[in-house]
Amino acid sequence: MNAYPQSVIKLIDEFGKMPGIGQKTAERLACHILKLPAEEAMQLAYAIRDVKKHAKTCSVCFNVSENDPCHICSDMSRDRSVICVVEQLADFLTIEKTGKYHGLYHVLQGHISPLEGIHPESLTIEKLLQRVKADHVKEVLLATNLNMEGDATALYIHKQLYVLGVRITRLARGLPTGSYLEYANTAIVADAISGRSEMLGV
Amino acid sequence: MNAYPQSVIKLIDEFGKMPGIGQKTAERLACHILKLPAEEAMQLAYAIRDVKKHAKTCSVCFNVSENDPCHICSDMSRDRSVICVVEQLADFLTIEKTGKYHGLYHVLQGHISPLEGIHPESLTIEKLLQRVKADHVKEVLLATNLNMEGDATALYIHKQLYVLGVRITRLARGLPTGSYLEYANTAIVADAISGRSEMLGV
CATH class of the missing domain: 3.40.1360.10 (Dna Topoisomerase Vi A Subunit; Chain: A, domain 2)
Structure with a gap:
């Protein structure tokens, strides 16, 4: 498939390497970059560069x-x-x-x-x-x-x-707020029972 | 919310400007960039730069x-x-x-x-x-x-x-291949009827 010029194919490839980005999404993102004024598109490139330049790993907590x-x-x-x-x-x-x-x-x-x-x-x-x-x-x-x-x-x-x-x-294990017992997984309900806590009266 | 340093917030912002990328996905992408070796991350930045540098609009067809x-x-x-x-x-x-x-x-x-x-x-x-x-x-x-x-x-x-x-x-209007009449939209079925074509025998 050679519908796109080389530099665009490369950009689609690079977007496609990101987690959760498939071929179709990568193409959409590349098309978006193509449509943007150069200055706006470069903001993303600069942001990547700056993160790799400035963001360090904390030697204490690895944040x-x-x-x-x-x-x-x-x-x-x-x-x-x-x-x-x-x-x-x-x-x-x-x-x-x-x-x-x-x-x-x-x-x-x-x-x-x-x-x-x-x-x-x-x-x-x-x-x-x-x-x-x-x-x-x-x-x-x-x-x-x-x-x-x-x-x-x-x-x-x-x-x-x-x-x-x-x-x-x-962290506490249990049923997520808003969930219905009817649809919950047995293991999750079992966790919620084991981890049950005292209910405070009004 | 100041959990992230400035350069990371900027990167999340830039990803978030892309079509179909919400806050959550933008954060995931930024975290991915943070984890990557600088050289690999920069490939995306270079790809954006190269596309904006080399990709032109055709003066004939605007491709x-x-x-x-x-x-x-x-x-x-x-x-x-x-x-x-x-x-x-x-x-x-x-x-x-x-x-x-x-x-x-x-x-x-x-x-x-x-x-x-x-x-x-x-x-x-x-x-x-x-x-x-x-x-x-x-x-x-x-x-x-x-x-x-x-x-x-x-x-x-x-x-x-x-x-x-x-x-x-x-372009032809009609029912997409693989679809069921039962679930099809009335307007689409109407289009498929208006646009019906001769069926060739075997």
Whole structure:
């Protein structure tokens, strides 16, 4: 298929490498870039360049930031006695957006998955243990995903932290707000039963 | 929300300006760029730069190309007596991909839509008329979208071309292959009846 000139094919290819972008969407995005005035299109190119130039990984929590330590680690108003452990950057944002958490973070940069060749040493677990030992950490909230890899990773970290006598918590498992029992998965309902909590009267 | 550093927020913004990319997807794409090695991420930035540098609009058919006239207009093996009129670049590709069409193209760069302030003069219709008059064009296939704006645009062009005595055709309207009558829209079935064709026996 040679309907497009070389530079456009290359752009479609590059868009197509992004997660969740198929051939059709990549073509639509490339057509959009073609239609845009050069100056506006270049804003995206510049933004990519600037991110790769300025955004660094925080040496403490492995979050992304333009400073090291990052804006969270260096924010003295945050509760420094709690560390929330997440698999990746996007998860950190999800937690931060809730506005319910005011402690520090630790980004593992993945999850344990022997099948994919990701072993505990590939993650930032060792650094997490050092932080817990060195700083006055009272609680570690394991906020890895609620799937097999996330659970395995949480379990592994739990084993390492247990001996340090720190409080170790995990995100609550249950039925998502707004869901109907009728359509819910058995495993999820089972989790919701095991994790049931006292209901406060009015 | 200040969870991300400035350069990342800017990148999310830029991705979010693309068609069909919401806030959530823009964040996912930005996180992907953050995770990539700088060299790979820059490939996308370079691809955008190169497209804006090399891709030009063909002065004959308004297609995009690295040459002027474009690779279609200068391809002497194509049938130069037919011009397929499309609204935009993406439509040209859709037609070209079928492999069923071997003539030339004319990209209108939009459709007539008084509500959006797009009048015939904003499109490349004048240039199309010049081409039909000057070259030995026998047929103009109006391949604008099969919606209100596309029909209005086709009708307008039809009126202009009619006096030139050229054959004017329109894409077939009917039921899409694989569809069930039961679920089809009344207007579509009506179109399929009006446009019915002789069935050839075996």
